[in-house]
Amino acid sequence: MHLLLVEDDYLVAQGLIRSLRQEGYSAEHSGTVKHALECLSSGEIELVILDLGLPDGDGSQVLKHIKAQKKVIPVVILTARGSIDDKVQGLDMGADDYLAKPFDPAELFARLRVASRRINQTQSSLLRCGDVVIDTSAHTVTLSGQSLTLPRKEYMLLKALMENQGRVQSKQQLENKLYQWGEEVGSNTIEVHIHHLRKKFPSDFIKTLRGIGYVVGKR
Template identity: 40%
Template sequence: MNLLLVEDDLDLGNGVRIALANQGMDVVWVRRLDDALRTLDGGTFDMVLLDLGLPDGDGLDLLFRLRRDRQILPVLVLSARDALTDRLRSLDDGADDYLVKPFALAELLSRVRALARRSYGFNDETIRMRGLALHEPTRGVIVDGEPVELSRCEFDLLALLLKRTGRVVTRRVMEEQVLPGGQANGSNSLEVHISNLRKKIGQGYIRTVRGIGYVIDVQSLVRSTQK
């Protein structure tokens, strides 16, 4: 899951970033309202964690813009404002949840997972990576909020790579575990499936490690023209 964290407090922001990253989530952390607006315009996110008291403005301005533009991006407000009127205003203005500071990181993680389930319909069996979500029980795949139809081999290849995110999966393992009969012996069947998979889920996920195999990196890749 790809998250935008908007929080100006250095200690809190770093703690939240580390806690989320330890759960396999990708986090972009900014500390100002202007930076948050530019980051949202230039990237794709699954959720926003939003502080209200920012150095250059009120986080509610960002929330207002999102809802004005009819964006349904889930927003979890993190704020020291604990008055009922502040919580109600944020929720009425379009926030999906509200967590009062100080909070336990365990509660934050639980609320993030719950909000993801409510927003995207997937449960804890879902594997998420930078706007891509794979749900094995239903063999469903969603990329940037849109369902993607994959063949059996394409789905199994993607699941294998996602389960080993950050680690290279060799050609031999992929052929033996996914392809019918473990096709090899000079066959380019694996390359064909990977090429088709890239076309469907988009570039920037699967990286070729020449002479060895393939990997999905934890961090986003620069757009490429890999075949």
């Protein structure tokens, strides 16, 4: 799941990003309202952890933007504003949960799991492209009904391609995906893993557009 952490305290954010990646989230960080809105415009964010006290405005602006777009993106507010009135106001604005600082990471992760389950109840966890199926909730891959075991990086690259069927993904975009999952990315990481994936799937499943990137499905 691709998560956006909106937090202006850099040290807090970096520590939390590391913990989120260890929990299996693909996580990126934003420290301002402006940058958070830019991240949301990509259409890839599935879950938001939102601080309210930001240097260029109030986090409620981000929450209002998400709700105005009518997208299924759960928002967990994580803020120093811990009064009952603040919590009621945040939840009334449309937040899915509200946690005051200081907080226990274990509690935050538990609340994120609840928010994730809500998404799975409203959206299919299956990605299909021809005879290839990924179950994103179980982290399984099948080809023509037969189960395949993929290393972590290959699984993440395949998932990124299938989430964007028909849309070319550049090497840089795929590298960013791996980085957001907390993976080390070398100069030829993408080429190597695409090469290994091609050996496991039909020869024309992953197409290369020379100098542009990779794509699965019809364009």
